[in-house]
Amino acid sequence: MGWSLGYDSNWKRDIGYGVPSVCDHPDCDERIDRGLSYVCGGDPYGGDEGCGLFFCSKHLVGSLCERCRGDENSHPFDHFEPKPDLPEWKQRSA
Numbered sequence: 466m467g468w469s470l471g472y473d474s475n476w477k478r479d480i481g482y483g484v485p486s487v488c489d490h491p492d493c494d495e496r497i498d499r500g501l502s503y504v505c506g507g508d509p510y511g512g513d514e515g516c517g518l519f520f521c522s523k524h525l526v527g528s529l530c531e532r533c534r535g536d537e538n539s540h541p542f543d544h545f546e547p548k549p550d551l552p553e554w555k556q557r558s559a
Contacts, residue, residue, distance in 0.1 A: 467481075468481050468482055468500060468501060469481045469482055469483035470483045470484065471509070473509070473510060473517060473533055475510055475511075475549050476517060476518070478499075478550060478559060479499065479550070479554070480500075480504075480509070480519075481498075481499055481500060482498045482499070482500030482501070482502070483498070483500075484498055484499040484500075484550075484554060485498055485542040485551050485553060485554055486499050486519055486548070486550070486551060486554070487499060487551065488503075488519070488520050488521040488523075488524055488545075488548075489518040489519050489520055489524075489530075489545050489547055489548050490521070490523075490524040490530070490545060490550055491518055491545060491546070492519060493520075493523065493524055495521040495523070497519060497520075497521050498519075499519045502516075503519040503520055503521065503522060504517060504528075505517060505519070505523065505525060505528070505529055505533055506520050506528060506533070507528035509542055510534075510550065511539065512528075514528075514529060515528065515529055515530070516530060516533050516545070518530065518533065518545055519542065520548055527531040530531045530545065532544060532545060540551050
């Protein structure tokens with residue numbers, strides 16, 4: 466089984482290292498993919514601790530985003546909103 470392409474039924478979107486994307490942090494547009502290297506929680510769907518959204522290395526510390534870590538001014542599990550698919554992925558997956 467590969468991790469190139471899958472589907473996350475929690476967030477209702479395609480995931481995998483074959484899916485081009487941008488960081489789900491609202492103040493960031495860094496290009497990433499939706500592979501395991503970028504998922505909050507370190508496992509598909511977020512594992513036991515993460516939200517399952519995808520973040521660049523600036524917004525993912527260890528394996529958790531700031532909200533799942535419970536950083537200052539955030540509430541654990543008050544998740545960010547997932548960003549939409551990139552137009553290039555929508556065209557390819559249509």
